[in-house]
Amino acid sequence: MSDCLTYGPILGIETSCDETAAAVVVNGCEVLSSVVSSQADVHALYGGVVPEIAGRAHLERIIPVVSRAISEARISEHEITAVAATVGPGLVGALLVGVSTAKALSLAWGVPFVAVNHLEAHLQATFLDEPDIELPVVVMLVSGGHTFLVFMEDRLRYKVLGTTVDDAAGEAFDKVARILGLGYPGGPAIDRSSREGEASAITFPRPMFTDGWNFSFSGLKTAVATYMRHHPGAVLEDVAASFQEAVVDVIIAKALNAVSVYGAKGLCLTGGVAANSRLREVARDLCEHKKVAVHLPSLAMCTDNAAMIAATGWWRLKADGPSPLTIGAEPSLPLVV
């Protein structure tokens, strides 16, 4: 175990999907800067993330983004004590850019490189806003690519209770948004549209509502598609709101059930879908009702960012020390229990 006091500011780099991000974080919690350059506008033209376009965009943007993160942190690059980067999971051509950049900077500056698991970083994101969350907690990670229900006993010790058996929660939002013609990315589009709709208009199924800790969103998406075929004149806002309500119900029900079964002190929501306004509203209301502490990260910490990578890098350096330079991109890296 290396001495945590030897690590000052850590540069974090994130390029797993369509956000090129860099951040400087001190002591695993104090964010000096966090720069995110989103490619969403580029991919929107194609109705989804195009891996090759993402890889090319990361390559062009990464150094300007790193440079901005260092200048916004108001430090000199000589003060950086380690470079952390997401090595997986994600798109291989996108990950390679961040991993290669981090290793090159680590060589040039003569500081350690530390490999970070993107999923573990999402679990840590909430703590950047609230460093003193009382453990253990249940963390519900819901994003475009991932759905994980996790029981966190300690910052680096956790148990995956459940995951999705088919589509990720965010994927369901994207697919339903496409069915409804609401555009890409689907999460914000459905969130917006739902505000004008009636959530109780249509009763969509609540898949795997009670059985086990796993999730399934594919059937719900099909139910929306079937409904639209049979009701071509349906009010889109009502369909969007009803679909969203079904997803929110399942997520919150399972998460709260886990809190009670595992005796957790609170519930954290994290990942891009945790930015959904209805999910946040229901989580707040139900947790208050059940006297469970609820931790909702800021929107900037929900979506992909590099501050969570730098923070996780700090924790991993403390626990495991630097990573070897022979680590490459690991597109299917699991969330290790």
Add this chain to the structure above:
Amino acid sequence: MLILAITSSTKRVGCAIGDSNGVRSVVQATRDRSHAELLASQISTACDQAGVDLRDVGAVAVDVGPGLYTGLRVGVTTANALAYALKVPTITANSVEIVAFGVRHTRRLIVTVIDAKRGEVFWAVYQWAMYGLQRLSELKVAKPGQVVSEIKHLLESGGFAGGSPAKSASRVDNSLTALSSDYFAGGSPAKSASRAEVLLVGDGVIEYPVFTTAFASQRITKTTDNDRIVATSRVEIADKGFSYPSAEALALYASDLAARQQFVDAEQQVRPLYLRTPDARRLGT
């Protein structure tokens, strides 16, 4: 000026450290899909072997392809990050010219053919002249069969038709077209127009049997010595060892470019030479 050269556009990934006095160290590997895992530690080893600190490097030279997207992404990203962190300029060269430079000591026309995947190759024609490597044709993507026809045409006509001589230090410049046949009469080190000879090199030649099939009849003898270039007919195929852009060749080539101040602006990010647009359809198209 000490140069760190990085090549990663083919199955080969590697780096070399050198200057105008020669190459001090080379570390490279030729295997599949491990560019990201290998390159950083190769750089570290190359520095150790050369007995230099990475911070002594005065410029980073990089192979910008065309070639494997994954490999290029690793090499070009690494070069950009090192140049940024070390505050040094970059020097770029394309994969096809690096391969040509690797076999430069010949009077033959050098036809470099790099595997572009999907049944295609990247290719161009070069010649080694007194003042350096000259590109005689545009760098293009083509089917291997087309390249074979063009080479046959070249042999029959004895050279290129029309156009003006390309400038030296072949930067990628699509305005450069072809070489006039009177180039050959103009006291060049090449054979006379009627006796153009070709040295065929590159991993595309290994990948597509059409090249060996087409030109095998031209071979008189075949050596089994892996270290020697077969040099017995009008179209010779270079040994497999010369097929990939080598970091050693790039380090030497980049030293020439550095002497001529051919640097990429420090503020500018080097981008790979893709020569193809991504396979994706915009909505509504």
